[in-house]
Amino acid sequence: MINVLIADDQTIVRAGFAALLGAQEDITVVGEAADGREAVALAERRRPDVVVMDIRMPNMDGIEATRRILDLPGADDVRVLVLTTFDVDEYVYEALSVGASGFLLKDATAEDLVAAVRVVARGDSLLAPQVTGRLIREFSRQRRNRPQPPQALSTLTARETEVLVLIAGGLSNGEIAARLFVSEHTVKTHVARVFTKLSLRDRAQAVMLAYEAGVVVPGDGGPG
Incomplete structure (x- = not known):
């Protein structure tokens, strides 16, 4: 329940x-x-x-x-x-x-x-991409003092960073799997590791961190 x-x-x-x-x-x-x-x-x-x-x-x-x-x-x-x-x-x-x-x-x-x-x-x-993406781009631009990227970002592998960027683009695990040509189980493993390394609760926090730390640049339209 x-x-x-x-x-x-x-x-x-x-x-x-x-x-x-x-x-x-x-x-x-x-x-x-x-x-x-x-x-x-x-x-x-x-x-x-x-x-x-x-x-x-x-x-x-x-x-x-x-x-x-x-x-x-x-x-x-x-x-x-x-x-x-x-x-x-x-x-x-x-x-x-x-x-x-x-x-x-x-x-x-x-x-x-x-x-x-x-x-x-x-x-x-x-997080509906058409709404959330607009919100984050708009208010990220308004942040005059962008915080330094957390040191934990440097512990991510290249693939984990790629997964973080795709999460920030609003993609589901299934969509990320299709984009990266891997299984959804593999994506779930990467997502879990990203959350653990960055001390994130969920995908919402992952999106916020990616934009605020500059991993995804506001206004770039997200992953293409």
Whole structure:
């Protein structure tokens, strides 16, 4: 079962999400929070697998709540799925920076929401290339002080670096396997090693690191 916590300041929205997700055979809603502060408290008590997190909430916004939840002891396996709209792109960037595993537009269908919860629950990231690529390129350009690439990048093999670049381009394991003419199992091994060497939680963090460290240059269009 996937245990889900829903955080949204709109009662009707929370109720709708809870009804939809709770109706799935493999999903249990373990809590509902009306603001970020309550979301953190519930996450500490209920230990959800996935937090469906709104960004704009009173008392504490979704970005700070995400950061605090992922900093909780024993929260290594918790995944946060951020809800957003196109007019809050910068907040999405910040949410990914603090560890969110992906985001979903608020006008998504019911089927999209259910699928998104399942995607992040299994450790993948919900990063639509046509949206996320634009976000990262836009806000990477705005970063005046680009951080130095982490030393751990130098420990990657040439193939692992290539895999990191393809992850940043939004490719799935299957697509990377086809691109590199190797098996998907081999790709999974490379991805696991990249995550271990760079201390990454998931693909979302891999994308952020690749752009911010200059492994992928903003605006280059990604892997061709």
